[in-house]
Amino acid sequence: MDLSTWITHTQARIAALPSSAERASAWARVAHSLALADLASAPPGITTDAIWVEPAMAWTLDDLDDAGVPRRTVNLLPLAPGDEHDALAACLRRLISTLSENDPLAPLAVVDACATAAGRASTAFARLTGTLP
Amino acid sequence: MNRAQRATHRGMATIASTAFPNADTARDALTARMTLLSSIARHAAAVIGPVRTSTWQIRPPARRGVEARTAHVRAIVAWLDALTAHAADAPPPPTSGVQDLGQVAQEWTRARELVQAASDLVRTHHLPGGALRSGAPHALADTDYTALLAPAIALTLAVSSQEPLALRCRQAGMSRCEVDQWLPLGDPLSDLAATVGRTIRFDASPLTHLTAAGAPVHTGDLAVEWQQRTDRIRQRLTLGAARGQVNVRTLHDIASLALVTTHVLATSGRHPTAQSARMTDLWRLQLAHLAPLRSIAPADRTIRSDVERLIHLAHPSTTERHPQLRAKLLAAIDHSTRTLDDCAAVADRLLGTGVDAWIPGTPRRAYLQDPCPPGTRARRPPPPPGSWPRLAQASPRTPGWSLN
Numbered sequence: 001m002d003l004s005t006w007i008t009h010t011q012a013r014i015a016a017l018p019s020s021a022e023r024a025s026a027w028a029r030v031a032h033s034l035a036l037a038d039l040a041s042a043p044p045g046i047t048t049d050a051i052w053v054e055p056a057m058a059w060t061l062d063d064l065d066d067a068g069v070p071r072r073t074v075n076l077l078p079l080a081p082g083d084e085h086d087a088l089a090a091c092l093r094r095l096i097s098t099l100s101e102n103d104p105l106a107p108l109a110v111v112d113a114c115a116t117a118a119g120r121a122s123t124a125f126a127r128l129t130g131t132l133p
Numbered sequence: 134m135n136r137a138q139r140a141t142h143r144g145m146a147t148i149a150s151t152a153f154p155n156a157d158t159a160r161d162a163l164t165a166r167m168t169l170l171s172s173i174a175r176h177a178a179a180v181i182g183p184v185r186t187s188t189w190q191i192r193p194p195a196r197r198g199v200e201a202r203t204a205h206v207r208a209i210v211a212w213l214d215a216l217t218a219h220a221a222d223a224p225p226p227p228t229s230g231v232q233d234l235g236q237v238a239q240e241w242t243r244a245r246e247l248v249q250a251a252s253d254l255v256r257t258h259h260l261p262g263g264a265l266r267s268g269a270p271h272a273l274a275d276t277d278y279t280a281l282l283a284p285a286i287a288l289t290l291a292v293s294s295q296e297p298l299a300l301r302c303r304q305a306g307m308s309r310c311e312v313d314q315w316l317p318l319g320d321p322l323s324d325l326a327a328t329v330g331r332t333i334r335f336d337a338s339p340l341t342h343l344t345a346a347g348a349p350v351h352t353g354d355l356a357v358e359w360q361q362r363t364d365r366i367r368q369r370l371t372l373g374a375a376r377g378q379v380n381v382r383t384l385h386d387i388a389s390l391a392l393v394t395t396h397v398l399a400t401s402g403r404h405p406t407a408q409s410a411r412m413t414d415l416w417r418l419q420l421a422h423l424a425p426l427r428s429i430a431p432a433d434r435t436i437r438s439d440v441e442r443l444i445h446l447a448h449p450s451t452t453e454r455h456p457q458l459r460a461k462l463l464a465a466i467d468h469s470t471r472t473l474d475d476c477a478a479v480a481d482r483l484l485g486t487g488v489d490a491w492i493p494g495t496p497r498r499a500y501l502q503d504p505c506p507p508g509t510r511a512r513r514p515p516p517p518p519g520s521w522p523r524l525a526q527a528s529p530r531t532p533g534w535s536l537n
Contacts, residue, residue, distance in 0.1 A: 032424070036420070036421055036424055039417050039420070039421075040417065040421060042417075044410060044414055045406075045407075045409065045410020045411070045413050045414060046410075046413070047392065047395075047396045047399075047413055047417075051389075051392055051393055051396055052393075052444070052448060054389065054420070054424075055385075055386065055389035055440070055441075055444060058382075058385060058386075058389070058424065059386075059437065059441070062382060062432060108188060108189075108206075123445075126450075127448060127450070
């Protein structure tokens with residue numbers, strides 16, 4: 001499956017989630033999975049820039065879980081080999097955009113977690129792509 | 134805080150049993166009461182932290198705006214506002230000696246000094262900007278401040294009652310107008326403190342076990358900071374393992390740090406390529422194994438913040454304009470491999486003998502009946518893919534190395 005179709009499909013699935021915090025958690029989980037896949041698909045003995053992204057996404061998921069954001073199942077379609085890096089960058093960009101959404105009904109703990117996650121995601125994007133989000 | 138409570142109660146007992154000899158002694162007692170309340174306000178603000186205090190005090194933007202704060206938070210905010218109002222009206226502490234004051238004023242002045250000492254103790258764990266320092270105890274990082282605020286609320290309840298004090302002041306010769314200025318009718322402080330008190334448990338306060346913060350990490354020198362943080366990670370991991378309080382998420386953080394360290398040392402040419410490649414593959418397997426695991430014990434926030442800072446330091450962009458700093462940092466990273474190997478040995482022991490690790494169950498569709506209560510479905514993780522690799526094995530300790 002080509003990258004643009006995969007992103008469109010994933011975005012449609014995640015957009016169906018009820019709150020911005022849950023959508024951010026879903027994007028973070030997709031990004032974390034892509035980072036692990038990017039590391040696993042690298043040639044033996046080689047690491048990719050995903051080593052800077054994977055821990056940030058893991059911490060983001062932990063913070064959102066601790067804040068009480070429920071995890072939702074998002075079924076992803078298989079991605080073409082070699083597209084993990086570009087898909088990861090696209091997911092991080094959408095994660096940052098979702099974390100920037102204002103939700104007046106969100107508890108303060110979720111607001112704190114999203115604010116921290118936005119900073120981590122921006123840093124991870126810069127380290128992955130070398131550019132600002 | 135316990136000693137402050139005892140001093141406050143001695144003052145109240147003195148009011149109940151003994152009259153003020155004159156109006157000046159009564160005014161000294163009133164001054165001491167106001168300064169004690171202001172110190173309690175500062176103590177509560179220090180415990181909660183300036184950042185969270187300002188966040189809690191944000192009002193909804195419009196009259197019909199959604200109130201997102203819980204009732205407990207609103208009660209604490211109302212109590213803090215009432216205390217702050219008293220703090221704003223409090224006169225400066227008396228400059229004369231404490232022994233010249235009456236018995237009640239002496240006890241309450243002593244209580245104020247003890248509360249200020251407790252506030253200073255709490256502030257040693259905060260950065261100048263208000264955020265918690267990375268080595269702060271978990272009790273201060275917990276957003277449920279009930280146990281930490283209980284002594285302050287008890288103090289407020291003890292000293293906020295007006296009637297016995299107002300009667301003694303009138304008895305000493307103070308006019309009703311002056312007494313009403315010091316002790317206004319309808320002061321809600323006592324009711325607000327009682328409202329907050331009804332929502333908390335008056336257990337033994339963890340503040341009694343709080344000590345002054347240790348020496349901060351030296352952030353002026355990247356190499357020294359790297360060494361101090363890695364030493365602190367090893368120390369906390371070993372201590373947590375001895376207490377049986379290590380979360381697999383903490384082990385995942387350490388594995389991430391080890392993978393980054395391997396990557397940095399390999400790209401800097403410090404370690405041989407073949408051994409670095411083998412190390413990288415082993416760490417990738419460990420990371421993939423740890424990624425989905427969860428455990429009951431909470432993740433160590435101090436270790437996590439240290440790992441986050443160390444990964445930030447290790448990134449080339451941090452020192453790209455300072456080659457000499459990068460060289461010193463690489464030497465410190467290479468020197469820290471033995472410390473990380475000690476952490477790997479602890480992790481091997483925990484993963485091999487611990488049972489506090491599982492993979493959470495996948496959330497099921499809402500239309501499917503699930504006999505298990507939410508959050509209880511889990512499955513046993515697969516066995517680990519082998520022992521954690523030792524970074525020091527990959528280092529030939531060659532005298533020369535190249536910069537990244």
